[in-house]
Amino acid sequence: MDIIISNNANKPIYEQITSQFKAMIMNGELQAGDSIPSMRALAKSLHVSVITVQKAYEDLQRDGFIETTVGRGSFVAAQNRELFQEEQQRQAEEHLQAAVEIARVSNISLAKLTELLALFYEEEP
Numbered sequence: 001m002d003i004i005i006s007n008n009a010n011k012p013i014y015e016q017i018t019s020q021f022k023a024m025i026m027n028g029e030l031q032a033g034d035s036i037p038s039m040r041a042l043a044k045s046l047h048v049s050v051i052t053v054q055k056a057y058e059d060l061q062r063d064g065f066i067e068t069t070v071g072r073g074s075f076v077a078a079q080n081r082e083l084f085q086e087e088q089q090r091q092a093e094e095h096l097q098a099a100v101e102i103a104r105v106s107n108i109s110l111a112k113l114t115e116l117l118a119l120f121y122e123e124e125p
Contacts (some may be wrong), residue, residue, distance in 0.1 A: 005046055006053035013048055032078040
């Protein structure tokens with residue numbers, strides 16, 4: 001399981017862990033019922049605090065991505081992909097709303113904003 005932590009990222013470490021687990025579940029790398037590392041084991045391998053990993057696991061459990069059983073560990077839950085897709089769309093909408101507000105204040109036309117969005121969307125990551 002490859003989780004990469006960047007100290008230069010704009011996201012807190014627990015969010016980096018959470019988003020990478022969600023991506024692995026959504027792309028099928030992790031299947032329902034697969035076990036995931038214990039909080040201590042993951043914290044040790046990533047060289048981060050157990051509390052950081054605990055926060056990530058709590059978020060994953062709250063969002064329905066994992067299930068944790070005392071004495072057995074944490075496992076990938078049977079996941080509703082539509083729920084994750086809806087969450088991603090909501091985040092995209094928030095960013096687009098911010099971009100629209102900046103464009104309006106700066107007198108950037110809708111055509112120019114649409115052109116920029118298309119350019120970024122077509123660009124290779």
